[in-house]
Amino acid sequence: DEYRVIEIPSGAGTEAIASILYDEGLIQNELAFRFYARRNELDRNFIAGQYRLSPVMNLAEIVGIIQSGEIYRETIWFTIPEGFKVEEIAAKLAEEELADEEKFLYLASNPSERILSTFPYLLEYDSSDVEYLLEGYLFPDTYEITVESDEEEIILLMLGRLDQVISLPDLAGALQEAEYSLHEILTLASIVEREGQVDHERDLIAGVFYNRLRIGQLLESCATVQYVLGETKEFLTTADTRTPSPYNTYINAGLPPGPIASPGEASIRAALFPEESDFFYFNSKYDGTGEHFFSRTLQEHNANVNKAEQNLD
Structure with missing residues (x-):
């Protein structure tokens, strides 16, 4: 993988950015970068943050990414097997240090306003005998999350995947016709x-x-x-x-x-x-x-x- 993650500090000017890019082997010539940025009046439009760049990118691509604010976030993958219960999902996420088990189980039992407003059908059934309101609704799949993702965001992602599946034309049609x-x-x-x-x-x-x-x-x-x-x-x-x-x-x-x-x-x-x-x-x-x-x-x-x-x- 030729990509490198670089940090553009807040307030860094064109010269400082050119130096960072050169030191990381992302550009061949600092002067050429500075000239390109100034000629295109881009030297005041760089946004601080982490960026994922490659030496095969040309100046226009590198400048475009740093200007766009397309900040790189480290991601992690996790897989939830089919047939897992909420408690097993929470335990697996905790074991992989992706979530706090107790917080996850609490949200699975008492979903936040954000979760309920995004997926209102969770409120459409009698949950008086149900321990975890989200049991069966957290779709088993492989997911990519950022390292900053919290329990609520993971749950929203999994509910969103279920939503995608039941919205497939043949399944959505069958659900409408189902008894x-x-x-x-x-x-x-x-x-x-x-x-x-x-x-x-x-x-x-x-x-x-x-x-x-x-x-x-x-x-x-x-x-x-x-x-x-x-x-x-x-x-x-x-x-x-x-x-x-x-x-x-x-x-x-x-x-x-x-x-x-x-x-x-x-x-x-x-x-x-x-x-x-x-x-x-x-x-x-x-x-x-x-x-x-x-x-x-x-x-x-x-x-x-x-x-x-x-x-x-």
Whole structure:
């Protein structure tokens, strides 16, 4: 990378700037720079700050950047995986020293006026049983932020990315036609995200949940119980599935009060475009593929559970 970051001090004149540029190897001749700046009456228009410049730039490009005030800000990249919960996002940002964990969680639970005014749909759902208002709304992706970015700015960036995704023409159209609200779609998408491990099954998993919702059958999603327990257990006990919580879909009909994680685009698409089938059950194959067996009846499902258990031996 041939770029160099230089500092133009406040009040620096053309001679001082020419000297800085020459010392950094960005120009070959100080006199030529001073002559160019004065001839074009630019010598009083330089703006103090840090600039990212390259030796391959010509005088006009260098002068143009310093004049524009296009100040360089150091940036950092971070990635939030699909299926992360708010608490996992906060912990990861804190671990990478990009945010204060407590401040981030507070804002996720009590968004600022700026956040709510920018994304008013956050106020459109009943959040009485929701711990983190922003659960499921912080889109999982790779982000670039400046070193000065605070918790609020990171949250605004992640909400903005979700806004971009749900504004894609086909998704925006499907949301308008959907029988469920945006909040409910994100809730279902988050369950699909946590239940599905391979992309080609997401649409089918979403279809199973739609089939259950239509006839009033309990969703019985293990992922919702894991959210309640606060841990990912490979095998749930009967006692686990009876844990009292509005999020427990083994004991409460319909969707939980809100998302249980941040769904990626594939899971949001699955929730909006589920694959139609006559399946009402699915269970992990436990064969290392991340795939599931799908069943039409409880009898079929029990047979598939027995088949999967043989893969555990």
